[in-house]
Amino acid sequence: MFLIKFLGTVLLLTSLSFPVEATSAKIYVWRNEAGVLVFSDSPKPGAEEVEIKTNNNSVIPSIDTSILDITPKKIEDDYQVVIVQPIDNSTIRDNTGSVHVSGRIKPIFKRGLSIQLYIDNIPYEKPQTHSMFALRDIERGEHQIKMALLNEKGKVIALSTSITFYMHRASVVKAR
Numbered sequence: 001m002f003l004i005k006f007l008g009t010v011l012l013l014t015s016l017s018f019p020v021e022a023t024s025a026k027i028y029v030w031r032n033e034a035g036v037l038v039f040s041d042s043p044k045p046g047a048e049e050v051e052i053k054t055n056n057n058s059v060i061p062s063i064d065t066s067i068l069d070i071t072p073k074k075i076e077d078d079y080q081v082v083i084v085q086p087i088d089n090s091t092i093r094d095n096t097g098s099v100h101v102s103g104r105i106k107p108i109f110k111r112g113l114s115i116q117l118y119i120d121n122i123p124y125e126k127p128q129t130h131s132m133f134a135l136r137d138i139e140r141g142e143h144q145i146k147m148a149l150l151n152e153k154g155k156v157i158a159l160s161t162s163i164t165f166y167m168h169r170a171s172v173v174k175a176r
Contacts, residue, residue, distance in 0.1 A: 027052065079158035080106045081115075081131075081147045091166045097138040099167070103131035103147045103160065112152040119145050127154075140169045 028047040032038050039050070085102045086092060092099055101117060114127035120143055124135065127150055143165055149158040 026050075078107070079149050081149050081158045081160040082106075083145065083147055083160050083163045086163065086165045088163045089165070091168050093168045095170050097136065097140075097167060097169055099135040099138050099165065101133040101135060101145060101147075105131060105149060105158075113157075114150045116148045116150055117145060118148065119143055138167050140167050142166050 026043075027039060027041060027050040028043045029037060029039050029050050030044055030047040040047075043049075082104045083101065084104050085100060103115065105113075105115075109131075114129055115131050116127040117124040117133050119135065119138075124133065131147065144162045145165070146162045147160040148156045151157050
């Protein structure tokens with residue numbers, strides 16, 4: 001009995017010491033109903049077998065990185081500010097007078113820059129470090145907004161075009 005256990009253990013350890021080749025499995029590829037590529041080890045109707053090239057070396061080859069551009073990119077100072085919400089000449093219906101304003105800065109928003117929002121050519125609150133504003137209690141009627149991008153010293157370095165919107169609020173006057 002001891003001899004059988006001993007031989008079984010030796011046989012198990014010997015079989016585990018041999019490397020397993022990845023080429024023994026086949027891989028199949030097909031597109032599902034959504035058009036997404038699916039890879040599997042089980043063939044499906046219409047699937048194609050993927051040809052796997054093996055390298056018997058267990059060492060991963062080095063990668064040529066000379067083609068990579070690793071020089072730091074210079075951030076250009078040619079900024080553009082665009083208001084993306086609300087759309088020009090849009091009507092906003094909100095009885096609380098709330099308006100959500102968002103803008104886009106190109107090419108990239110650097111640290112130290114800030115955005116000042118103007119409503120009817122009057123600065124709205126203090127400049128902030130992002131381009132999303134929530135305006136509250138805006139009166140009924142026509143309003144113009146624009147955004148100014150300010151540098152670290154508060155100088156305007158880019159200005160958006162003015163956007164006109166119309167605030168529609170229910171009247172507080174009761175009909176007789």
